Amino acid sequence: IGGIMGGLNSEVSDATTDILLESAYFKPESIQLSARALGISTEASQRFERGTDPNGVLYAQERATQLLVELAGGEVLQGAVDVYPNPIHPVEIDLKPRQINTLLGTELSTEEMARILESIEFQVKGETVVVPTFRPDVTRTADLAEEIARLYGLDNIPAAEYTRMPYTVPVNESDRFVDELRTILTGFGLQEVLTNSMINASVWEKWTGEPVYPILNPISADMSGMRNTLVLSLLNVVQHNINRQVSNLRIFEINRVFKHPGNLNQLPQEELRVAVALTGLREPELWYSHRESVDFYDIKGICEALMDKISLDYFRFIYYDNFAVSEESLAVHINEQRIGYLGRLRPELLAAFDIEQPVYVLELAVSPLLEHRRKERKYTAIPRFPFVERDLAVVVDADVEAEKLIAAAQKVGGKYLQSISVFDVYRGKQVPEGKKSVALRFVFQSRERTLTEEEINKTMDTIFRQLQKEFGATLR
Known part of the structure; x- marks a missing residue:
C-alpha cells in the first residue's frame, strides 16, 4: 500500500x-x-x-x-526516471512585522525577523517570505510568527502588562442586510418562524419536481433530505397552526435552501432565501374590522413594500407558474434574472396538507436583493411648487399589461412627470368584449416653477397618442 x-x-x-x-x-x-x-x-x-x-x-x-x-558494496546502474507532472512550488507569505509583533508581544524590527527566518533556510525578498518545500506546515503569517518566537526564544519575550484588543469588529454586509430584512418584515406585522432544513425527500421531490439532496443514514424518513424551497416549510407551519384553531397567519422565514448539484460527489449548493406566507383575515377580528380575507394584492404589496424599503427600484413582475403557484402568480425579475415568485398556492397542494383556506406565498433569493439594492441614498428638499394630478382612462385589449402602458407613457411623459399609478381596471357592459378599461393617474411637478394648464394638456395629449400608437388605445 x-x-x-x-x-x-x-x-x-x-x-x-x-x-x-x-x-x-x-x-x-x-x-x-x-x-x-x-x-x-x-x-x-x-x-x-x-x-x-x-x-x-x-x-x-x-x-x-x-x-x-x-x-x-552495491553497483549502481546509470539513469533514473523522474515523473513529476504537477510541480509543487515554494509557498510565498507576506511578512507583516506589525501583525507578528502584535501576536508575540514583541518589538522586533523587519531586519531582525528576516535574519531569524533566513537562519532556517527561509528566503526573505522584501515583504515576502519564500518558504522551502520541506516545511509544508508553514502556510500563513501566524506560522511565521511561531517560527520567530521559537528561534528568538520564549524567555526573551517579556510578559505583557496589557494587551491591545480591537473593540470594533467589521460588520459583515450580508449579515447586516439579513437583519435589515428581518426588521422590515416584522415592521410589516409578520412573525418570524424557524423550520428544520431536513425534510422528507420523497414527498418534496414529488411536489417540487426537483431532486432533493439526500442525507446519508437519516434519523427517519421525515429527515432524509435537505430542502430545496422554503415554501413547503412554511406550509407545514400553516397546517400545524390551523389544526390548532389559529387560522389567521402572517409569517416569514429567512433561511437556506440546498440545491442538488447533479452529482452526489459534490456538496449541495446553498442559497439564502426569504419566504412569506399569508392566510386568513387581513385584520384581527374586532368590532370595527371588515373581516376581509387576505388576497393576491396583499402578498404583492408586501413584495413591493419590501423592495421600496431596501431601495431596490428596478424590478418587475412577469406572469409565471410553478409547482407551488399557478393562476394568481407572478415571477419577480431584476433585469433579466428571476429572483423569486409570489402568488396563491395551488388547490391540489393545499389539499395535500389538509388546508381548506387560500394561502399566498412569496419566496425571494436574498443575494440578488443585496447585490442590486441602491446603497447610497440621496435626499432632496420638499418642492416649493404644487403638483398637478391628471387622470386618463383608456380602453385596450384585455391581454395588454398595465406595466406596458405605464412604460410607454413614461417614455414620452417629459421631465416633469413624477409618477404613474393604476387606480381602476374595469371589464363590463360599457366596454366591448375582449377589451378592458385601465384608468391611470399622472402626477406632474416642477421644482423651479408652477406648471401651466397648457403644458400639462400638451403632455397628456402626447401620452395618449403614444398609447394609441402602441396599443390601439381609445378614450373611455
Missing part, C-alpha cells in the same frame, strides 16, 4: 541481489484517508500524512543509493 506499508513479495532478504529504488511523494490528505479507512498506522503513514518535501525526492533516492554502495 503506497505510502503506508510495503508488500511481502517486495521485501529485501539475504538472497536479494537486485534492487529497484523508488522515491515518491504522497499527497498527505490521500494517505490520511487511506490509513484511517484501512485502520493501519505505520511510521511511513505518519510521516507522509504530515507532509514531506516534494522536491527532495531525487536527493533522497541518491542518498539511499550512496549508502547501498558504501555499506553493501
